[in-house]
Structures are given as C-alpha cells and as structure tokens.
Amino acid sequence: MRYIRLDGMPLAPSLICLGGGPLGSAIAAEKAFELLDTLVEEGGNWVDTAHVYAAWLPGGGGVSERTIGAWIKARGVRASFMVGTKGAHPHLETMHISRLRPTDITQDLNESLERLDSDYVDIYWLHRDDPTVPVGEILGCLNEHLAAGRIRSLGASNWTAARLQEANAYAAEHGIAGFCSSQIGWSLAQPNPVKAAYAGTLNMDADTLAYHRHSRLPVVAYSSQAGGFFNKVTRASVSDPALADSGMAVHYFNETNFSRAERARELAARYGCDANTIAVAYLLNQPFAGYAITGCRTPQQVRASCAAADLMLSAEQVAWLEGEAG
Numbered sequence: 001m002r003y004i005r006l007d008g009m010p011l012a013p014s015l016i017c018l019g020g021g022p023l024g025s026a027i028a029a030e031k032a033f034e035l036l037d038t039l040v041e042e043g044g045n046w047v048d049t050a051h052v053y054a055a056w057l058p059g060g061g062g063v064s065e066r067t068i069g070a071w072i073k074a075r076g077v078r079a080s081f082m083v084g085t086k087g088a089h090p091h092l093e094t095m096h097i098s099r100l101r102p103t104d105i106t107q108d109l110n111e112s113l114e115r116l117d118s119d120y121v122d123i124y125w126l127h128r129d130d131p132t133v134p135v136g137e138i139l140g141c142l143n144e145h146l147a148a149g150r151i152r153s154l155g156a157s158n159w160t161a162a163r164l165q166e167a168n169a170y171a172a173e174h175g176i177a178g179f180c181s182s183q184i185g186w187s188l189a190q191p192n193p194v195k196a197a198y199a200g201t202l203n204m205d206a207d208t209l210a211y212h213r214h215s216r217l218p219v220v221a222y223s224s225q226a227g228g229f230f231n232k233v234t235r236a237s238v239s240d241p242a243l244a245d246s247g248m249a250v251h252y253f254n255e256t257n258f259s260r261a262e263r264a265r266e267l268a269a270r271y272g273c274d275a276n277t278i279a280v281a282y283l284l285n286q287p288f289a290g291y292a293i294t295g296c297r298t299p300q301q302v303r304a305s306c307a308a309a310d311l312m313l314s315a316e317q318v319a320w321l322e323g324e325a326g
C-alpha cells in the first residue's frame, strides 16, 4: 500500500479508500465489518461515507455512518483509521433546492458526528456545490468547525475546477484553510453524457484533468472502477443480450472505453494482474496525488483493488492507456 499526505488529515491516507455507500444497507453490517477488516489487513486506513447515504431506503438514512462508527468502536481504531463524510446534499425530495448555507452544513455535520459516535471527522466533504453561494461564506463556516476540532481537513465533491480555484484563492488571501482535494467521478473509462449529467455530480473531463496536472491539487476519485467495467466488458459485450439495457451499457459502452479496456488487458497480462487493477493504477500514477474510492462487495475485491496501489506506472504507460500512440 502507498500513502500520500493530504493537508490537515491526521495520518497520510492510503491511495485506496473503501466506498461506504452500501455499508449497513445493501451490504449487511456483519459483511461490512469484514470488508473494513480486510481493508485494514491490506494497509488501507480510510473509508468514504456521506450524511445522505441510504436515505433513499425506508429507514436507511444514516445507516452507513452508523455502521462505520460501530465498526470503529468495536475494533478500537479511532486513532489509526480515518473517516471522510460528506454533507450539505439537497434533501432527496427537493433536489432542486441546494443546502449549502452554514445552517445546513452545521446541521448535517452535527448529525454525522452523532451517527459516527465521534468528536471529529478526518475529512469533511461538501457533497455538492451551488455557485450562487459565495465561497467566503462556505469556507468561513467550515473553518469555524476546523477551529473547534470537529473537522480535521476540508474537501469539495462535485465542484468545478473554476470554483475550487476561486475557493482556494480566497482561502490563501484570507489566511484560512481551503480544500485539500477534490472528490469527483473519475475512472479510466469515460462515462457517456447520460451518466456525466446525473443530479449535480461531476466527472473528470479533459480540461479538469489538465487543471489538476497543472495545479497539482489532489483528486479522490469515486466510481473509480467504473462498476467493474474493465473485468466485465469486451467489444463483444455490445451484442450480449444480458447487458443490453444495463447501467453498464448505458453509462460506459463507447469506443474509447472498449479500446482502453483492450490496452488495460494488454498491460495486465504483462504485470500478471487483472485489467481492473491496471485501470485503478492509472488513477494513482498521475503527476498529482490521486486516490481511488473503491466500491467493493467482497473481501477478494478489496484485496484486488488494494493491489493497484502497489503498481507503479510510468507517464508513458498512463498516456498509452488513455489512447495516445506509443
């Protein structure tokens, strides 16, 4: 496992972070504990969750954070294991009304701390952005929570490069903490526009990638394995009736991705791993710090995803995976 420091986080985070969306709901608590145990065995030291996770299930709101809090308590690992949670997501029944005012942030943070059964969150992400709310107002609120010790570091999820830049310039000018990283949808597979446009989420595009390569602002990638695309799909999958209307086909079937999967398989054969591991390693071998949030369902998947952190790819291999000649 490799680790790279992120400003403010108490420990250098592992390049692999476990995705916590289904923990305690689609993945029952006992199984969730097993996944978290396996992550730690592999050297992983953080999990990603959110205030809104499982709120779409009857009685599900907060179950991911509660399950993680219960595991941390059961294992006694609060000082050696980090939690990132996200807040200020719109209410699901009123997705068009943003919740990014200081009262929204403070309410969600306090509830998350209670569910996690902790006095602090290692990194607090804003789950969405609303460009009509001034960055100074948002950062002012977050910095108060930092000063009070309720948050250790700040991140922004689904924020554009322009807004990140504006926020971090404001922070530098006013001598306060800015965002240490951006959490955005990113994998070696490029999503089709229908996925890219989903409910205020943002995916990496060429301009954003160029921004990170230039600014070196770290990226924490979600949906980093494209749902397992690289191990599941070949060009022939286009004519597989079982996949015809699947989310995989709708979101990821395109020529760029079929070609990238072929290259990932070619490199995987050389390294004796699977194509998914290569696809994750692509994210972790950039000129800026890249981390992958991996949504694993089994201990075996956790181990295979963690293996990507040990794979060093050259800049030429990264460019070649993207499709550049060479």
Ligand SMILES: NC(=O)c1ccc[n+]([C@@H]2O[C@H](COP(=O)([O-])OP(=O)(O)OC[C@H]3O[C@@H](n4cnc5c(N)ncnc54)[C@H](OP(=O)(O)O)[C@@H]3O)[C@@H](O)[C@H]2O)c1
Residues within 6 Å of the ligand: 018, 019, 020, 021, 022, 048, 049, 127, 157, 158, 183, 184, 201, 222, 223, 224, 225, 226, 227, 228, 229, 231, 276, 293, 294, 295, 296, 297, 300, 301, 302, 304, 305
């Ligand atoms: N900030 C945001 O707005 C946001 C949005 C979405 C997600 N997230 C975060 O990201 C996490 C993960 O999202 P995701 O589920 O979309 O991620 P993902 O890792 O791209 O997809 C998860 C799927 O990939 C497959 N998989 C997992 N490990 C694998 C491995 N080692 N080899 C091959 N296939 C593997 C599994 O498919 P099978 O189940 O078919 O085996 C699994 O269900 C969430 O839990 C959440 O923490 C954040």
